[in-house]
Amino acid sequence: MRRAIELSIRNVHSGNGGPFGAVVAKDGVIVGEGTNQVLATNDPSAHAEVIAIRAACQKLNTFQLKGCEIYTSCEPCPMCMGLIYWARPGSVYYGNTAADAAKIGFDDAFIYHELTLDRSRRSIRMQQVLHEEALTGFEAWQKKPDKVPY
Numbered sequence: 130m131r132r133a134i135e136l137s138i139r140n141v142h143s144g145n146g147g148p149f150g151a152v153v154a155k156d157g158v159i160v161g162e163g164t165n166q167v168l169a170t171n172d173p174s175a176h177a178e179v180i181a182i183r184a185a186c187q188k189l190n191t192f193q194l195k196g197c198e199i200y201t202s203c204e205p206c207p208m209c210m211g212l213i214y215w216a217r218p219g220s221v222y223y224g225n226t227a228a229d230a231a232k233i234g235f236d237d238a239f240i241y242h243e244l245t246l247d248r249s250r251r252s253i254r255m256q257q258v259l260h261e262e263a264l265t266g267f268e269a270w271q272k273k274p275d276k277v278p279y
Contacts, residue, residue, distance in 0.1 A: 130200045130222055136164045136177070137202035145169035147235060151177035151201040153185035153194060153218070160197065161185025177201060178209040182216050192279060194218040203230050206237045207244065215279075 136150025146165030153161040163180025167173055178201055186192055197218045203225040205213060213221060227237060248255040270276060 130224060132159065132162065133177075133200045133202045134224055136162060140164035140177075143169075146175065148233075149177040149202055151181040151199060153181050153197050153199050155185075155189065155194075155197045160188045174208065176206065176209050178205055179212060182212060186216070192216075198222065203227075203235075206235075207240045 132152050133150040136152070137148045138150075140146060140150060141148045143164075146167040146169060149165040151163050152159050161181045161184030163177045163182075163184060165177045166175035166180060169175070178199065181199070181201075182194065185194055185197065189197075194216045195218070199213060199218050199221045201209075201221065201223045204223045204227045205221065206227075230236070231238065243251050243253075
């Protein structure tokens, strides 16, 4: 956790993004780390947890982090939380809370609220189109004999 906090402080001074750092550890060894790189890369998905998880998956040559722990300087946002569930680590430890982040301008409450709304009431229009055509990709997946489920 101290490494995640250290990364968050360094990132403040680097100008690459917000005050967030994260590490992934396996058996007590750091296998991936990251800082928020949103401003440096103009990529809204470049959160510290995303960067750390990508690095760990590359190092471990896997798309799941079973048996790993994630240490992050702040409680994960909704996007990072989704990624964490997909990566399947054993546990997540965080320093600051979402409420702490909101106090300094990083407030994700509106996203949590939006997710509770019916699609027709969300602030960003969500509309299904070409459903039948889109299903052909799913049908191809279902028929694929050597697919790797995840």
